[in-house]
Amino acid sequence: MAVKEGEHLLPLLPLRGLIVFPTMVLHLDVGREKSVQALEKAMVDDENMILLATQKELQIEVPTEEDIYEIGTIAKIRQMLKLPNGTIRVLVEGLKRARIKGYANTDDCYFVTYEELPEREEEGLDTDALMRAVLDHFEQYLRLSKKLSPETYSVVADIGEPGRLADVIASHLPLKVADKQTILETLDVQARLEKLLSLIHNEKEVLELEKKISSRVKKQMEKTQKEYYLREQMKAIQKELGEKEGRMAEVEELRDKLINLKAPEQIKQKIDKEIDRLEKVPTSSAEGGVIRTYIEWLLELPWLNETEDDLSLKKAEKVLNEDHYGLEKIKERVLEYLAVQQMTRKLKGPILCLAGPPGVGKTSLAKSIARALNRNFVRISLGGVRDEAEIRGHRRTYVGAMPGRIIQGMKQAGSINPVFLLDEIDKMSMDFRGDPSAALLEVLDANQNYAFSDHYIEIPYDLSKVMFITTANAVHNIPRPLLDRMEVLYISGYTEIEKEEIAxxxxxPKQLKEHGLTKENMQIQSGAILKLIRNYTREAGVRNLERGIGRLCRKAVKILVSGTKKKVIVTPKNLETFMGPERFRYGRAEESDQVGVATGLAWTETGGDTLSVEVSLLPGKGKLTLTGKLGDVMKESAQAAFSYIRSRAEELNIDPSFYEKQDIHIHVPEGAIPKDGPSAGITMATALVSALTGIPVSRFVAMTGEITLRGRVLPIGGLKEKTLSAHRAGIKHVILPRENEKDLQDIPKSVQKDLQFTPVEHMDEVLRLALVRDPYAREES
Structure with a gap:
């Protein structure tokens, strides 16, 4: 920019967070390169003059013309000193106000053209009054502030020029840069004094508020110290009085609860005695907390609270039928209990054990029983419990002692006659901490549990009115003494018809509700449900079936939300598009009669299953090989079947010396799954005879039973589960031991209608029924 004639140039020093007023002398530390250049340019001049203007934003490192205030102060450099760290310390004296008219050069440093701004002073009473008011407020400010020395006032009070007075006072106040700049830019002295008066007044109010806050904090601290002192005095007084008053409120609260407690008199006396002990224990003693916890447990336990049983047989039957389909024996047992209760009005709670595979509804049935009886329901899981203290509780001498799960469950129930479910009782184990199953013997004995002893409570607790229900997948995992105390009700599993009805x-309805669907926008046809049961689930219960229905609902929700369709109908034809390829075969036992392959029936913890036994003959010297991860019992059954066939070789038209010429390999497929049990004997014998005689085994026949060396067929267990699995697999004919004929009444009628049952006593009968032709018949020459 060209400099006009008569205009003067001055180097500019931009200031950060600082305002320099006229007549003000102070030190500045300068470090920025352009600022250092400006100082050096100023020092070249004889008068050492420089223009000081403040940046609008503190953080800007290299300010532009727009970043610097227009009005600043012309100052004279009195002294300049270079410091070791590279910065320059300069002493400046403010002289006059000036306005920046333009920037001449900004390459090396800031050069500006300027005009001086004279002050507009008006002498008069108004100005004198303003000066006195400013001085008065400034004096008050100094009394409140601890940052400025009292001598400052005497320095300021001697200033007679109103403009200079305003500038000096403004320089001493901790104002914002914008407020100080406003004072600098105000040329009218009277207006400047008025603005300064307003700013001093604000600062004074801030200081007064700070003082109030400080005073309040001080008082609070004094109050805290006073309370601490009084508490210490109170402790000393309480110590002299035996601490009685220190526990008074706590003890009174516990005594009020004791008055309202429904409990036998001896229980109340015990609690009262413990409250007396609590009174005498010092507040600082840890024993007080232990005693209080113990008293609270005794006060919160139900001692005499009893819910009234709803003994209506019709209502109970309706509730059980609403919640569960089938399970007639279980429902009948609950109704019998209610009938006896109606007749006698007193009966010790029965201890039922619901045994069966996962997903058949054992836990939900226990909830339904509680609902039918109108009793409170409580459930604890015993899976993985291996510490006796989990049942009986910990002795109070241990840190963190608490009652066992039985007493905890009773507190949760809130009554002395709940339905108490002990879930997964067959999953308990034992270790060095004791045997929890032994601790349950007292709980589940109707002649002992009227005075159950918990190590923590230490008072006999009456469990005789509790209706205990236990659940288990496998009864053989439950210790015999514990099993002897329970009435076992087997839930074997559901037929296809029952599963379809349950679905x-x-x-x-449950899955539709959970997924926000209704019958109007989602429908699953009966054929699709049946196909889902047959081809996508293989289970005794309905848990996987429910998962499958849930998956269909999720697919339907996705379709409806995307707007593709307004209603989803699942049919047997489109089921595969929702569920993917079929997972299981149904209705195809074997596609043809085969030699050396027989179908057996097995019991597992998840229900019944079909089991193929394959026999292969190889040239050799009579070696018997067994594969398929068989247990010891099945291996012994195979040896017995082998010995029986050797003893009957001539009658069966088998070369008596077959074992000297051939090796025999017996294999049960799915070798990764452990298999054991006594019911595969006749199946192995049938497969062996078929392989040795070359007569195929009928593909529609399945069998179960143990074999003796003389060919007798011994009884087995789990006939219902095995029969249901045969029905699922499409078997038409089931061979079973004669002694199991009585168990056929447990088989659902719909299954009996589809299957032919033949009880047998000897292996000869089995062979004649299972093989496609009689192995004992002599060929005519």
């Missing part, structure tokens, strides 16, 4: 009545 329609319970599972589909």
């Amino acid at each position: 329609k009545s319970h599972l589909i």
Whole structure:
């Protein structure tokens, strides 16, 4: 920019966070390169003059013309000193106000053209009054502030020029840069004094508020110290009085609860005695907390609280039928209990054990029983429990002692006659901490549990009115003495018809509700449900079936939300598009009669299953090989079957010396799954005879039973589960031991209608029924 004639140039020094007023002398530390250049340019001049203007934003490192205030102060450099760290310390004296008219050069440093701004002073009473008011407020400010020395006032009070007075006072106040700049830019002295008066007044109010806050904090601290002192005095007084008053409120609260407690008199006396002990224990003693916890447990336990049983047989039957389909024996047992209760009005709670595979509804049935009886329901899981203290509780001498799960469950129930479910009782184990199953013997004995002893409570607790229900997948895992105390009710599993009805009545409505669907926008046809049961699930219960229905609902929700369709109908034809390829075969036992392959029936913890036994003959010297991860019992059954066939070789038209010429390999497929049990004997014998005689085994026949060396067929267990698995697999004919004929009454009628049952006593009968032709018949020459 060209400099006009008569205009003067001055180097500019931009200031950060600082305002320099006229007549003000102070030190500045300068470090920025352009600022250092400006100082050096100023020092070249004889007068050492420089223009000081403040940046609008503190953080800007290289300010532009727009970043610097227009009005600043012309100052004279009195002294300049270079410091070791590279910065320059300069002493400046403010002289006059000036306005920047333009920037001449900004390459090396800031050069500006300027005009001086004279002050507009008006002498008069108004100005004198303003000066006195400013001085008065400034004096008050100094009294409140601890940052400025009292001598400052005497220096300021001697200033007679109103403009200079305003500038000096403004320089001493901790104002914002914008407020100080406003004072600098105000040329009218009277207006400047008025603005300064307002700013001093604000600062004074801030200081007064700070003083109030400080005073309040001080008082609070004094109050805290006073309370601490009084508490210490109170402790000393309480110590002299035996601490009684220190526990008074706590003890009174516990005594009020004791008055309202429904409990036998001896229990109340015990609690009262413990409250007396608590009174005498010092507040600082840890024993007080232990005693209080113990008293609270005794006060919160139900001692005499009893819910009234709803003994209506019709209502109970309705509730059980609403919640569960089938399970007639279980429902009948609950109704018998209610009938006896109606007749006698007193009966010790029965101890039922619901045994069966996962997913058949054992836990939900226990909830339904509680609902039918109108009793409170409580459940604890015993899976993985291996510490006796989990049942009986810990002795109070231990840190963190608490009652066992039985007493905890009773507190949760809130009554002395709940339905108490002990879930997964067959999953308990034992270790060095004791045997929890032994601790349950007292709980589940109707002649002992009227005075159950918990190590923590130490008072006999009456469990005789509790209706205990236990659940287990496998009864053989439950210790015999514990099993002897329970009435076992087997839930074997559901037939296809039952599963279909359960899906329609319970599972589909439940899943539709959970997924926000209704019958109007989602429908699953009966054929699709049946196909889902047959081809996508293989289980005794309905848990996987419910998962499958849930998956269909999720697919339907996705379709409806995307707007593709307004209603989703699942049919047997489109089921595969929702569920993917079929997972299981159904209705195809074997596609043809085969030699050396027989179908057996097995019991597992998840229900019944079909089991193929394959026999292969190889040239050799009579070696018997067994594969398929068989247990010891099945290996012994195979040896017995082998010995029986050797003893009957001539009658069966088998070369008596076959074992000297051939090796025999017996294999049960799915070798990764452990298999054991006594019911595969006749199946292995049949497969062996078929292989040795070359007569195929009928593909529609399945069998179960143990074999003796003389060919007798011994009884087995789990006939219902095995029969249901045969029905699922499409078997038409089931061979079973004669002694198991009585168990056929447990088989659902719908299954009996589809299957032919033949009880047998000897292996000869089995062979004649299972093989496609009689192995004992002599060929005519």
